[in-house]
Amino acid sequence: MKLHKEGRTIIYGSYFICIALTLGLFLLYGFDSFGAWAWFVVSFVFAAFNTIFFRDPVRHPIGTDRKVCAPADGKIVIIKEVVEKEYFKEKMMQVSIFMSPLNVHVNWYPIRGVVEFFRYHAGEYLVAWHPKSSEKNERTTIVLRNEHGQRLLMRQIAGFVARRIVCYAEFEKAVDPAREQAGFIKFGSRADLFLPLDAKILVKTGDKVRGGETLIAELPEN
Numbered sequence: 001m002k003l004h005k006e007g008r009t010i011i012y013g014s015y016f017i018c019i020a021l022t023l024g025l026f027l028l029y030g031f032d033s034f035g036a037w038a039w040f041v042v043s044f045v046f047a048a049f050n051t052i053f054f055r056d057p058v059r060h061p062i063g064t065d066r067k068v069c070a071p072a073d074g075k076i077v078i079i080k081e082v083v084e085k086e087y088f089k090e091k092m093m094q095v096s097i098f099m100s101p102l103n104v105h106v107n108w109y110p111i112r113g114v115v116e117f118f119r120y121h122a123g124e125y126l127v128a129w130h131p132k133s134s135e136k137n138e139r140t141t142i143v144l145r146n147e148h149g150q151r152l153l154m155r156q157i158a159g160f161v162a163r164r165i166v167c168y169a170e171f172e173k174a175v176d177p178a179r180e181q182a183g184f185i186k187f188g189s190r191a192d193l194f195l196p197l198d199a200k201i202l203v204k205t206g207d208k209v210r211g212g213e214t215l216i217a218e219l220p221e222n
Contacts, residue, residue, distance in 0.1 A: 004106060006166050006184040007054025014050050018043035053105065061108055061177035061212030065146040066219040068110045068199070069177055070209040071154050072191040074099040079205050084194045087117055087143055087153060092194040093201060095216055097209060099189055107167075107182040108212040109144065109175045110154055110193060111219075117143035118169045140167040142182070144175070150219050153194040156185055177212055195219075 003011060022043065025036035063069035078096035083089070099105060119141045138158040145151045156165050167183035169175070175182070185191075195201075199217045203209065209216070 002056050003051070004054045004056035004184060006186065007050065011047070011050045011054060014043070014047040018047050053101065055104060056106055057104060059106075059108070059210070059212040062215065063109065063111050063177035063212065065112050065148065066150070066221070067215055068152065068193065068195065068217040068219065069108065070097060070211050070214040070216050071110045071182060071193065072097050072099055072105070072107050072185075072209075072211045073103040074191070074209060076203050076205050076207045076209060077190075078192075079201060079203070081197065082194075084153060086119075086141055088151075088194070091197060092153070093197055093199060093217075095193045095195065095201065095203070097191045099185065099191070104211060105185050106211060107156060107184060107191060109142075109177045109180070109182045110216065111144055111146055111152065112176045112178075113144040113146040113174070115142060115169050115171055115173045115175060116145040116151060117141065118167070118171055120165075120167070138165060140165055140169070140183070142167070142169045146219070148219075150196065152196070152199075152219075153192075154182070155192040155194070156183060157190040157192060158185065193217075 022040040025039055029036055061069055074097040077098045078094055080094055081091055082094045084092045121139050140156045142154045143151055156167060158165050164186040193216060195217050198220050201217050202215050
């Protein structure tokens, strides 16, 4: 397992602060100082958490032009028919994945295709499971089109704790889950998929999924 590039500065910085301030406290108050040891424990736990949070495990994404893989690790919290209001403006199947702070927070492209639409939205920081978080929170929207002309929408959503979304999508860029990542959500929070109504959904609410390696749905053959 390696560290994700989005977290290296945070990880190295947290360990530096932990070590530097601990040594300073020991020099000022001695090695028998309870406060110095307490600071060391708390700061080291925080640094270790950052290391775990920004892990970038080896994955073998299985998404293809029609097989839709999970864009993130986490738990399926929503599967329902909704009206997608931003791009398609029609009824679609929404599948939402909630990421806890302990999940891997790398995001993967769900299918192989071309980025037809990309937009970043500044917004609020409602808790990730709030029904309106998909529309009101800080988020990015990516629409992918496969070689058969089928399209789906992926949305990265920041939550109450998450305050930073990183997305690597570029307009008209060809992407492949097996070759590249879609982005990273720092300290949060949710990923939504909006699929055609005739897509075959392969998961159910409550299922735990692995980004890139769990099939979420299959798009129909033309």
